[in-house]
Amino acid sequence: MIEVRGLSKSFGQLKALDNVDITVNKGSVYGLLGPNGAGKTTLIKHLVGVYRQDAGSVTIDGQPVYENMAVKSFLVYIPDELFFFSEYSIAETARFYASLYPGWDWERFHRLKQVFAIDIDRRISRLSRGMQKQVAFWLGICASPRVMILDEPVDGLDPVMRKKVWSLVLQDVAERETTVLVSSHNLRELEDVCDYIGILHNGKILVEKDLDDLKTDIHKLQVAFAGEAPRELPSTGTILHREQNGSIVLMVVKGDKENILSEVRRASPVILDVLPLTLEEIFIYELGGIGYDIKSVLI
Numbered sequence: 001m002i003e004v005r006g007l008s009k010s011f012g013q014l015k016a017l018d019n020v021d022i023t024v025n026k027g028s029v030y031g032l033l034g035p036n037g038a039g040k041t042t043l044i045k046h047l048v049g050v051y052r053q054d055a056g057s058v059t060i061d062g063q064p065v066y067e068n069m070a071v072k073s074f075l076v077y078i079p080d081e082l083f084f085f086s087e088y089s090i091a092e093t094a095r096f097y098a099s100l101y102p103g104w105d106w107e108r109f110h111r112l113k114q115v116f117a118i119d120i121d122r123r124i125s126r127l128s129r130g131m132q133k134q135v136a137f138w139l140g141i142c143a144s145p146r147v148m149i150l151d152e153p154v155d156g157l158d159p160v161m162r163k164k165v166w167s168l169v170l171q172d173v174a175e176r177e178t179t180v181l182v183s184s185h186n187l188r189e190l191e192d193v194c195d196y197i198g199i200l201h202n203g204k205i206l207v208e209k210d211l212d213d214l215k216t217d218i219h220k221l222q223v224a225f226a227g228e229a230p231r232e233l234p235s236t237g238t239i240l241h242r243e244q245n246g247s248i249v250l251m252v253v254k255g256d257k258e259n260i261l262s263e264v265r266r267a268s269p270v271i272l273d274v275l276p277l278t279l280e281e282i283f284i285y286e287l288g289g290i291g292y293d294i295k296s297v298l299i
């Protein structure tokens with residue numbers, strides 16, 4: 001479990017992180033989302049013990065992270081800018097990882113040759129950027145970490161490899177309860193893999209949400225009436241968005257679905273459809289309501 005409380009960090013006059021709190025539960029995948037310069041990498045560098053915080057605390061499984069080798073022995077970090085020893089092949093780097101990580105799994109390393117299909121005697125620095133990313137995942141997964149911290153992890157991977165890599169990571173989340181924090185600019189990228197999303201903007205967490213709750217709590221309804229559409233409908237729940245075109249009303253309502261639907265049905269609509277909502281729409285409606293132009297934060 002990752003717990004960040006009241007974390008602040010400044011670089012000179014610039015407050016890169018301002019009183020950030022996040023919690024990543026064991027065995028869950030947390031998506032850290034935010035535009036360029038939001039502070040994602042700075043937060044991640046605290047989670048992996050590269051930066052010491054100005055204020056607040058950063059713990060993993062109850063232990064402070066900074067300068068703590070015990071935590072690093074079960075934590076894998078795949079940064080946006082990868083680092084490998086320039087002279088080392090994949091096999092040599094694997095031996096190096098095996099010496100660092102008590103949970104290193106050689107059997108898995110050899111099994112995953114089929115997935116990654118790169119000659120293990122090749123020097124990593126000579127591989128393409130996407131292939132280097134693949135190697136980072138290959139080695140990272142074989143370290144059997146309890147915690148994985150991934151910064152823009154699938155950038156540079158082709159779509160087939162993205163799927164394969166995510167399926168390996170999610171398999172570990174399901175089978176070994178690995179805790180994963182993943183940063184991205186792209187909500188759509190995170191939608192299928194995350195249990196929680198935190199949105200970071202100007203060094204602050206704007207919102208932290210459980211995706212299951214979000215999806216069950218907000219509903220998009222398209223309703224048509226034979227005559228005039230009642231203006232005040234529904235009074236159950238909170239209307240986040242409403243647009244009307246003649247007798248057809250499109251609305252996004254937050255609240256208990258069954259209560260909302262039964263109230264709308266009582267007004268005898270000729271059509272009542274519940275439409276699917278993407279996660280992006282949910283965030284736009286939910287945060288738009290509290291005064292943020294979320295479209296400028298998400299892509």
Ligand SMILES: Nc1ncnc2c1ncn2[C@@H]1O[C@H](COP(=O)(O)OP(=O)(O)OP(=O)(O)O)[C@@H](O)[C@H]1O
Pocket residue numbers: 011014016034035036037038039040041042043185
């Ligand atoms: N070592 C540093 N020295 C000075 N300023 C820094 C340093 N690292 C980050 N910053 C500043 O802190 C802010 C947050 O940067 P950070 O790299 O954490 O953002 P990010 O969300 O990861 O952005 P991106 O999506 O572009 O990678 C930026 O304004 C950046 O210029």
